[in-house]
Amino acid sequence: MSALGHRAIVMGSGIAGLLAARVLSPHFAEVVVFERDDEAATPGPRGGVMQGRQLHTLLASGLEVMERLMPGLERELLSRGAIRSPDVGLTARAFKFGSWTIAGAIDVAMITMTRPLLESCVRERVSAIPNVVFRYGEAVEEVVYDRVEGRVTGVDSSPVGVAPGVEPLPAALVVDARGRGAPVAQMFKAWGAEPPDEETLGLNVGYSTVIVKKPAGFSADWFSVLLASTPPDSPAGMMHPIEDDQWIMAFCGRGAAKPPAGWEPLLDYAGRLPQPTIRDCMRLSTPVGELKVYNFLAAVRRRFDRARFHPNGLLVVGDAVCSFNPLYGQGMSIAVLEAGILEGLLAGANEEASEWREALWRGFYAQIAPILDKAWGQSFALDGLYPETKVRRGPGFALRKAAFLWAQKLSITEPVLRRRMMRTAQLLPEAPIGLGDLAASQWRLWRGRGSRVSPATFQAPGEALGGASSAPGPARQEHAVGL
Ligand SMILES: Cc1cc2nc3c(=O)[nH]c(=O)nc-3n(C[C@H](O)[C@H](O)[C@H](O)COP(=O)(O)OP(=O)(O)OC[C@H]3O[C@@H](n4cnc5c(N)ncnc54)[C@H](O)[C@@H]3O)c2cc1C
Numbered sequence: 234m235s236a237l238g239h240r241a242i243v244m245g246s247g248i249a250g251l252l253a254a255r256v257l258s259p260h261f262a263e264v265v266v267f268e269r270d271d272e273a274a275t276p277g278p279r280g281g282v283m284q285g286r287q288l289h290t291l292l293a294s295g296l297e298v299m300e301r302l303m304p305g306l307e308r309e310l311l312s313r314g315a316i317r318s319p320d321v322g323l324t325a326r327a328f329k330f331g332s333w334t335i336a337g338a339i340d341v342a343m344i345t346m347t348r349p350l351l352e353s354c355v356r357e358r359v360s361a362i363p364n365v366v367f368r369y370g371e372a373v374e375e376v377v378y379d380r381v382e383g384r385v386t387g388v389d390s391s392p393v394g395v396a397p398g399v400e401p402l403p404a405a406l407v408v409d410a411r412g413r414g415a416p417v418a419q420m421f422k423a424w425g426a427e428p429p430d431e432e433t434l435g436l437n438v439g440y441s442t443v444i445v446k447k448p449a450g451f452s453a454d455w456f457s458v459l460l461a462s463t464p465p466d467s468p469a470g471m472m473h474p475i476e477d478d479q480w481i482m483a484f485c486g487r488g489a490a491k492p493p494a495g496w497e498p499l500l501d502y503a504g505r506l507p508q509p510t511i512r513d514c515m516r517l518s519t520p521v522g523e524l525k526v527y528n529f530l531a532a533v534r535r536r537f538d539r540a541r542f543h544p545n546g547l548l549v550v551g552d553a554v555c556s557f558n559p560l561y562g563q564g565m566s567i568a569v570l571e572a573g574i575l576e577g578l579l580a581g582a583n584e585e586a587s588e589w590r591e592a593l594w595r596g597f598y599a600q601i602a603p604i605l606d607k608a609w610g611q612s613f614a615l616d617g618l619y620p621e622t623k624v625r626r627g628p629g630f631a632l633r634k635a636a637f638l639w640a641q642k643l644s645i646t647e648p649v650l651r652r653r654m655m656r657t658a659q660l661l662p663e664a665p666i667g668l669g670d671l672a673a674s675q676w677r678l679w680r681g682r683g684s685r686v687s688p689a690t691f692q693a694p695g696e697a698l699g700g701a702s703s704a705p706g707p708a709r710q711e712h713a714v715g716l
Contacts (some may be wrong), residue, residue: 235512235620236260236458236582236584237261237405237406237579237582237583237584237589238261238262238286238404238405238406238584239261239262239263239405240261240262240264240403240404240405241260241263241264241265241404241406241407241408242264242265242266242267242387242402242404242406242407242408242409243264243265243266243267243408243410244267244373244376244388244407244409244410244411244415245266245268245269245281245409245410245411245412245415245551246266246267246268246270246356246367246410246553247248247281247282247352247410247412247551247552247568248297248352248355248551248565248568248569249357249382249410249412249550249551249568249571249572250266250303250408250410250411250550250551251266251352251356251359252299252355252359252551252568252569252571252572253336253408253410253548253572253575254266254285254359254362254365255302255303255358255362255365255572256302256357256366256572256573256576256579257406257408257575257579258362258364259579260579260582261364261365261405261406261424262364263364263365264366265364265366265368265402265404266359266365266366266367266368267368267371267372267373267388267390268281268367268368268369268370268371269370269371269372269393269435270370271280271369271370272367272369272370273353276349276350276352276353277349278348279349279350281412282348282352282412282532282656283527284527284559285348285349285352286348286442286525286527287348287442287483287525287559288440288442288471288472288473288481288483288563289347289348289351289565290345290473290562290680291344291346291351291562291565291566292343292562292563292566292658292659292660293295293341293342293343293344293659293660293661294566294569294570294639294659294660294661295565295566295567295568295569295570295654296342296343296344296454296566298527298569298572298573299569301356301383302569302572302575302576303355306354306355306358308408309319309345309354310344310346310350310351310354312345313346313350313354313476314346314350314475314476314477315344315345315346315350315351315475316344316345316346316456316473316475316476316614317342317343317344317480318342318343318344318345318456318457318475319342320338320339320340320341320342321339321341321342321343321456321457321655322336322337322338322339322340322341322451322651322652323336323337323338323472324336324384324454324455324456324457325455325456325457325458325459325468326455326456326457326458326459326510326691327458327459327461328459328460328461328463328507328508328510329459329461329641330463330608330638330641330642330645331408331507331647332645333441333508333644333691334644334645334646334651334704335646335648335651335715336438336691337644337648337651337652338652339451339651339652339655340654341655341656341659341661342423342428342519343391343456344456344577345473345474345475345481346475346476346563347444347475347476350356350475350476351530351565353688355468357681362518367436368390370392370393371390371391371392371393372391372393373388373390373411374389374390374391375388375389375390375401375423376388376389376407376409376420376547377401377459378424378544380424380425380489382551382589383544383545383591384544384545384546384547385404385407385544385545385546385547386403386404386546387402387403387404387407388401388403388404388407389402390402400425405546405590406546406547406548406549406590407546407547407548407549407592408547408549408550409548409549409550410551410552410553411459411553412549412553413533413552413553413556413601415536415549415552415553417429417545417549417553418431419681421542425701426542426584427540427541427542427546428535428538428540429535429536429537429539429543430535430536430539430540431533431534431535431536431642432533432534432536432609433531433532433533433534433621433623433624434532434558434609434612434616434622434624435530435531435622436487436529436530436531436532436558436621436622436623437487437488437528437530437531437621437622437623438467438486438487438528438529438558438560438598438621439485439486439487439491439492439517439527439528439529439561440483440484440485440492440526440527440528440529440559441483441485441492441493441494441499441502441524441525441526442480442481442482442483442484442524442525442527443481443496443515443520443524443525444475444479444480444481444482444514444520444521444522445479445480445482445501445514445518445519445520446475446477446479446518446519446520446521447479447480447517447518448476448517448698449696451517451694451697451698452453453691453692453697454478454692454693454695454697455691456473456474457471457472457473457474458470458471458472458473458510458511458514459471460506460507460510460511461507462485462486462507463507464604464615464618464619465619465620466490466595467485467486467488467621468484468485468486468489468490468492468502468505468506469484469485469486469506469560470482470483470484470485470503470506470511471483471511472514474513476494480514480518482503482511482514482515482662484499484502484503484506485560485698486502486659487619487621487622488620488621491528493527494524495524496520496524498567498689499513499515499524500515500516503515506697510693510694513694514694514713517698527559529559531623532555532557532558532609533555533556533558534555534556534605534609535554535555536548537549537554537594538598538599538601538602543594543598544581545590545591545594546590547594548575548593548594548597550568550571550572550575551564551567551568551571552568553566554571554601554605555567555605555608555609557608557609557612557640558612558616558651559586559610561608561612561658563611563612563660566660567605567608567660570601570604570660571597571601571604574597574600574601574604575597578592578593578597578600579593593647594649602659607657607660608660609708611657614633614637615637617630617634618634618637618638636668638673639675640654640666640671640674643671643674643678643695644674644677646678647674647675647677647678649673649674649677650666650670650671650674653666653670654666673694
């Protein structure tokens with residue numbers, strides 16, 4: 234039953250901590266999850282995850298692995314109000330770099346919901362595992378490192394607001410899932426060790442999210458809307474359906490172009506986006522609850538994969554390893570992919586092998602590195618185009634920028650490249666897109682110049698109400714092949 238020891242401890246019960254507990258549970262007699270927040274009586278936003286009120290997209294890669302770890306989860310989410318698009322390539326309405334993109338199958342289903350719904354369904358699943366014990370309202374104060382043994386041996390915790398006074402709880406393995414605020418550097422320094430290097434992308438980006446009730450009788454032939462920004466201008470907007478016939482709408486801007494806090498100013502802001510679609514939907518809808526603003530200064534990647542020191546018996550997961558620009562919806566899905574990797578490594582670990590702890594962290598950081606490289610690279614490519622972003626762009630940046638812009642523009646109308654780029658953005662396995670792929674895509678466009686592909690004839694918001702509304706909407710869009 235407990236191949237790797239009596240107890241594993243997980244610090245933090247966000248998405249990363251919950252999934253870590255799930256994959257640890259078959260390998261330890263007990264898994265104790267410490268969570269600083271109190272147990273919630275009903276699913277809802279909570280203090281320990283302040284970003285939980287903002288729009289949260291679960292990428293297809295994350296959904297796929299979550300479903301494998303918790304079979305039937307998708308069905309349960311849908312029964313509790315999540316909404317499914319069988320193929321977002323056909324139903325997502327996207328405007329970028331001055332044009333509506335074409336529609337076309339990419340074989341990617343997506344479900345959308347609020348983050349509290351997703352987290353509560355996952356929490357219920359993990360709480361139902363008999364050997365997982367939650368200690369709510371208890372913050373971990375210290376991770377105990379035994380210098381003689383050269384490993385982490387447990388944690389010191391205390392109820393929130395009470396000084397620690399009890400014996401540390403011993404564990405064979407401790408997982409740090411305390412989110413982006415996890416005090417990793419302090420922890421390593423307290424052990425007299427050098428913390429891992431950090432890479433940062435200074436973003437200075439602001440988000441405003443509002444939930445609205447859809448107008449009665451609204452039935453559109455599209456699922457979601459993305460109005461991407463055109464660098465150097467940064468205002469962008471997106472909306473998708475969630476529980477209870479509602480939409481969640483998020484606006485994003487950088488530096489002086491951050492979105493405002495009130496409903497009326499936000500309507501104005503929505504009107505300044507490259508298309509009025511979201512503003513028109515706002516005008517047809519009723520806001521529900523408060524509008525929430527979140528400032529995100531920097532994405533941070535801690536390079537555990539290159540660290541000169543790492544204690545055995547400790548694993549760091551989720552945002553505590555790497556936090557991303559929220560705009561690309563990567564954070565939760567990366568946490569899920571990490572859990573999938575941890576599951577595989579635990580299956581091959583054996584307490585009899587004395588070095589299993591070292592093999593675990595070495596294998597874990599080595600295997601998550603390519604996934605983080607890919608997600609971080611996608612963010613760097615786009616974020617680097619905005620003057621507000623503070624990052625070392627390096628000598629080859631001008632060339633990479635030209636290739637990136639070329640790819641973006643081609644993918645508006647060229648279906649093969651669009652499919653690959655959309656699947657890559659979902660962190661699905663796709664070969665990297667190189668200059669040869671862009672040339673081939675350009676050739677396909679030239680060859681087919683004048684013919685038409687899958688025109689995206691999405692309805693304007695007013696049309697989706699059967700013409701009952703007077704709200705102005707963009708006319709149906711049609712796209713010719715050729716740039
Ligand atoms: C504005 C915004 C929008 C976002 N949108 C998306 C999106 O669309 N899609 C997406 O995938 N991601 C999105 N993200 C990122 C996503 O929220 C994170 O990647 C994800 O929450 C990381 O999960 P985590 O479990 O690592 O950390 P968290 O969710 O931050 O959880 C950390 C947990 O640790 C607990 N904790 C902290 N300290 C202690 C302690 N000392 N003792 C015990 N418990 C402790 C906290 O209470 C919390 O429960 C967004 C982020 C932001 C800021």
